[in-house]
Amino acid sequence: MNSAVRNARNTEAWIRRFHEGPDDGPRLICLPHAGGSASFYHPLSAAVTPHVSAYAVQYPGRQDRRHEPCIDSIPELADALFEVLEPWADRPPALFGHSMGATLAFEVAVRMEERLGTPPAALFLSGRRAPSHFRPERVHTLDDAGIIDELATLSGTDPRVLREPEILDMILPMLRSDYRAIETHRGRPGDTVSCPMTVLTGDSDERVSAEEAAAWADHARGGFRLRTFRGGHFYLNDHLREVAAILTDSLAVARAV
Numbered sequence: 485m486n487s488a489v490r491n492a493r494n495t496e497a498w499i500r501r502f503h504e505g506p507d508d509g510p511r512l513i514c515l516p517h518a519g520g521s522a523s524f525y526h527p528l529s530a531a532v533t534p535h536v537s538a539y540a541v542q543y544p545g546r547q548d549r550r551h552e553p554c555i556d557s558i559p560e561l562a563d564a565l566f567e568v569l570e571p572w573a574d575r576p577p578a579l580f581g582h583s584m585g586a587t588l589a590f591e592v593a594v595r596m597e598e599r600l601g602t603p604p605a606a607l608f609l610s611g612r613r614a615p616s617h618f619r620p621e622r623v624h625t626l627d628d629a630g631i632i633d634e635l636a637t638l639s640g641t642d643p644r645v646l647r648e649p650e651i652l653d654m655i656l657p658m659l660r661s662d663y664r665a666i667e668t669h670r671g672r673p674g675d676t677v678s679c680p681m682t683v684l685t686g687d688s689d690e691r692v693s694a695e696e697a698a699a700w701a702d703h704a705r706g707g708f709r710l711r712t713f714r715g716g717h718f719y720l721n722d723h724l725r726e727v728a729a730i731l732t733d734s735l736a737v738a739r740a741v
Contacts, residue, residue: 495568495571497542497544497549498541498542498564498565498568499513499539499540499541499542499568500522500523500539500540500541500542501529501537501538501539501540502525502526502529502530502538502540503529503530503533503538504533504537505532505533505534505535505536505537505538506534506535506536506537507537509534509535509536509537510535510536510537510577510578510605510735510736510738511536511537511539511572511575511577511578511605512532512536512537512538512539512577512578512579512580512731512735513539513540513541513569513577513578513579513580513589514528514529514538514539514540514541514580514581514585515541515565515579515580515581515582515585515586515588515589515592516540516541516543516582516584516585517582517583517584517585517611518583518584518659518662518663518665518666519635519655519658519659519662519663520582520583520584520585521542521543521546521547522540522541522542522547523540523547524540525538525540526540527724528580528720528724528727528728528731531724531725531727531728532728532731532732535732535735535736536731536732536735539577541565541585543555543561543662545657545658545661546655546658550654550658554657554658554661554662555661555665556661556662556664556665557665557669558584558587558588558591558665558666558669559591559669561588561591561665562588562591562592562595563595565588565592566592566595566596566599569592569596570600573596573600573602576596576602576603576604576605577604577605578604578605578606578607578608578731578734578735578738579592579593579604579606579607579608580608580610580731581608581609581610581612582610582611582612582720583610583611583612583666583691583717584612584662584665584666585610585612586609586610586611586612587612587615587666587669587671589607589608589609590607590609590615590671590675590677590703591671592604593607593677593679594675594677597677597678597679603677603678603679603706604677604679605679605735605738606679606680606681606682606734606735606738607677607679607680607681607682608681608682608683608684608730608731608734609681609682609683609684609700610683610684610685610720610727611684611685611686611689611691611692611717611718611719611720612691612692613691613692613693613696613697613699614696614697614699614700614702614703615670615671615672615673615675615703616671616673616699616702616703617695617696617699618670621663621667622667623663623667624660624661624663624664624667624668628652628656631656631659631660631663632652632656635659673702675703676702676703676704676705677703677704677705677706678705678706679706679738680704680706680707680708680709680734680738681700681701681703681704681706681707681708681709682708682709682710682711682730682734683697683698683700683708683709683710683711684710684711684712684713684719684720684727684730685697685710685711685712685713685719686712686713686714686715686716686717686718686719687712687713687714687715687719688714688715688716689715689716689717689719690716690717691717692717694712697710697712698710711730713726713727
């Protein structure tokens, strides 16, 4: 068993809760993008409260976990998160992931179903291609300036951060590790899940084509919906209320079934 899994039982290290939602309501676990942290989901957590209890994942190697080694493997991250969430199987949470977090959410969902026989309550996958569509990407092999240019292109990072050398020195190792994890990962094209799946994408996202987003339907056995928004890779920053409404409405339906 790798060190990531051995340390995963420390739920407090991995899971953040920013707002007090209903204790008996739907639970939603939010997984960040490459280079992202739990705090990225603070606005979404506020938007779904009080209807949903939202939790955000904090990967090792960032913010208050910056002194821990990063995990540069999607399977290792998925194994670790599965260990964290296994005790929640009595009332399975829904999973929401953006970009790298979407791939990771799907991998965790597959593990839940294969190992526990219990899938998540629902799966929300944002800004990411289906496992059957692989693109050769090499951001993790670029020099520091190249990675910074990539962040600027995606428009998901405060430009002020990109001008602060001290901050960049802290986050660049974590960014490179995350990009290595997602860019070297090859999912199993035949993997499927039986929970309801909703895929969300931006209509001008250069990282995800309409075909690549729609291909997630091949991995859904419990219902599939595709929602397209105006915007790029971080479309959700401009459509927070609409995304929150999709989440709360979908979880209300799933709970009623």
